[in-house]
Amino acid sequence: MIKDEIISLIGSRRARVGVVGLGYVGLPLAVEFARRGLPATGFEVDAAKADAVNRGQSYVGDVPAAALQEVVSEGRLHATTDFDELASCDAVVICVPTPLRKTKEPDISYILAAAGEIQRRLRRGQLVVLESTTYPGTTDEILLPMFEDKGLKLDADFLLAFSPERVDPGNPRFQTHNIPKVVGGCTDDSTAAAAALYAVIVAEVHAVSSARVAEAAKLLENTFRAVNIGMANEMARLCYHLGIDTWEVIGAAATKPFGFMPFYPGPGLGGHCIPLDPHYLSWKARQHGFESRFIGLAEEVNSRMPEHVVRLVAGGLNAERKAVNGSRVLVVGVAYKRDIADVRESPALSIIDRLRAEGAEVAYHDPYIAELRFEEAHTEGGGEPLSSVALTDEELRAADCCVIVTDHSGVDYGRLCELSKLVVDTRNALGRDLRRHSRARILRL
Ligand SMILES: NC(=O)c1ccc[n+]([C@@H]2O[C@H](COP(=O)([O-])OP(=O)(O)OC[C@H]3O[C@@H](n4cnc5c(N)ncnc54)[C@H](O)[C@@H]3O)[C@@H](O)[C@H]2O)c1
Numbered sequence: 001m002i003k004d005e006i007i008s009l010i011g012s013r014r015a016r017v018g019v020v021g022l023g024y025v026g027l028p029l030a031v032e033f034a035r036r037g038l039p040a041t042g043f044e045v046d047a048a049k050a051d052a053v054n055r056g057q058s059y060v061g062d063v064p065a066a067a068l069q070e071v072v073s074e075g076r077l078h079a080t081t082d083f084d085e086l087a088s089c090d091a092v093v094i095c096v097p098t099p100l101r102k103t104k105e106p107d108i109s110y111i112l113a114a115a116g117e118i119q120r121r122l123r124r125g126q127l128v129v130l131e132s133t134t135y136p137g138t139t140d141e142i143l144l145p146m147f148e149d150k151g152l153k154l155d156a157d158f159l160l161a162f163s164p165e166r167v168d169p170g171n172p173r174f175q176t177h178n179i180p181k182v183v184g185g186c187t188d189d190s191t192a193a194a195a196a197l198y199a200v201i202v203a204e205v206h207a208v209s210s211a212r213v214a215e216a217a218k219l220l221e222n223t224f225r226a227v228n229i230g231m232a233n234e235m236a237r238l239c240y241h242l243g244i245d246t247w248e249v250i251g252a253a254a255t256k257p258f259g260f261m262p263f264y265p266g267p268g269l270g271g272h273c274i275p276l277d278p279h280y281l282s283w284k285a286r287q288h289g290f291e292s293r294f295i296g297l298a299e300e301v302n303s304r305m306p307e308h309v310v311r312l313v314a315g316g317l318n319a320e321r322k323a324v325n326g327s328r329v330l331v332v333g334v335a336y337k338r339d340i341a342d343v344r345e346s347p348a349l350s351i352i353d354r355l356r357a358e359g360a361e362v363a364y365h366d367p368y369i370a371e372l373r374f375e376e377a378h379t380e381g382g383g384e385p386l387s388s389v390a391l392t393d394e395e396l397r398a399a400d401c402c403v404i405v406t407d408h409s410g411v412d413y414g415r416l417c418e419l420s421k422l423v424v425d426t427r428n429a430l431g432r433d434l435r436r437h438s439r440a441r442i443l444r445l
Helices: 002-011 026-035 047-054 065-073 083-088 109-121 138-148 188-199 211-242 246-253 277-287 293-303 305-319 347-357 393-398 413-419 432-437
Strands: 017-020 040-043 077-080 091-094 126-130 158-162 181-185 205-208 328-332 361-365 401-404 422-425 441-444
Touching: 002 158, 002 188, 017 026, 017 083, 017 109, 026 040, 026 065, 026 077, 040 083, 047 065, 047 077, 065 077, 083 109, 091 109, 109 138, 126 138, 126 188, 138 158, 138 211, 158 188, 158 211, 181 188, 181 211, 188 205, 205 211, 211 246, 211 277, 211 293, 277 293, 293 305, 305 347, 305 401, 305 422, 305 441, 328 347, 328 393, 347 361, 393 413, 401 413, 413 432
Parallel strands: 017 040, 017 091, 040 077, 091 126, 126 158, 181 205, 328 361, 328 401, 401 422, 422 441
Antiparallel strands: 158 181
């Protein structure tokens, strides 16, 4: 049986693993397989990334260059743009992007392209696993027919499963090996083989009854976050109107040892997952005539946060008889979250764009992001790229308002409060002492 053949190859560490897409998800995964003794090949359409991997240069924060260099120099991992090498892989894992179209509908074109490359080389004995976040049914309804079109039969010739990625970039506590992995195959044999594959690199594999369940579990996880962040953001705006400190309220509620889990407000959702993934679920729901109201509501609340931040800035300036138009605003932190170099979907883009549209002269400081480019969607404010400025005394003194959008740990918030006139803190980056003794006026969400 194919299942037994693959499990035996994995057990004896003779199975070659192909990872298609060497981004934030694929590169750490390929390195982990290689480190745990499975020879790995990374497949990329971006030749610059493949070259960097082969030189041992890491471009993903969670992959230390030393770890990459070790597996590359020992010949346990190499990257290529030549998809013909897929034929030599026993297991192939797909880690390509799953963005949204402008209409907010799922864009699975990258999955289709990667699956097309695999289909052309699919041979008897291979296990294919999809890791890209997607709507329930993608593996069964899209990939399976593509592969069977080749004349090969599931279970008899090849195996197919879905296993969602849960990487949390920049989180030193939870890395690939200690994040349990959910695995759901199109058949029981597929589940068993995929579970055996991941057992090589993670401490706990949780097998479920189908690929659909695994796909839906991933979307539940991220929708849960989006909805709860939406609740926290709504609470923040409510507290703002009531004149109550949101953070103090959440801190107090979080002392309850059961039945409560703290979520925090912020300047808006960011990153490649939380703002996008719920749309995959609501889109699929609509196909079945079901309207997912929580998802829509959370989106509505969360997507208004950048606007709320701009209104806080305007209110703070107004109290000093200043207009946004012509004021110098220094945005501190533009990455979508603390201590990482990723601006995808960052609310900072929207905040800067809106401030510029209102005539503010905007500069930003981010130790992780040297250049900020504005996508087509962010053109109201002009869209010219910006470069990070140093957080000098002059820069802080010159700003009419500093907006902390991302609470990077390397920033000296004491000095920022000392030298600024007005600070809008969207992340509760400033501790109680700083707030009490600051010379700057401080506004919080
Ligand atoms: N980044 C995260 O924190 C995270 C966490 C969990 C799940 N995910 C999901 O994992 C998937 C990948 O996300 P990511 O953040 O790694 O994306 P990414 O953009 O960092 O990486 C994807 C890589 O795939 C490459 N690629 C695109 N098409 C390809 C093709 N046809 N063949 C080979 N390579 C191709 C791109 O060049 C890129 O390097 C997405 O579905 C995402 O939603 C991401």
